[in-house]
Amino acid sequence: MAKTGGFTQIIDGVGLEIPNSQHFRLACCDCGLVHDVVVVTQAGTEELGLAMRRNKRSTTMRRKGRGIAGIAYNDRLEQAGAAAASSAD
DSSP, rough: OOETEEEEETTTOOOOOOTTTTTEEEEETOOOOOOEEEEEETTSOOEEEEEEEEHHHHHHHHHHHOOOOOOOOOOHHHHHHHHHHHOOO
């Protein structure tokens, strides 16, 4: 897999191996939205944990660098997600 702009270029439909508990950034090819992601598994179980958080700074930089404009954030969704995360603690 090739690196482009600090991101690993993946191919649609091709699998990807991610080391357990390693943080990585996931960016949309079309709109440039970037998320910080971590995937965690527990030995002896079939459970998989997935946490994602939108990274506004990286998204802004990626969109600017790729000439993508006119896509706004939905801050109400972000606030709802933050409220749900704090109530889960």
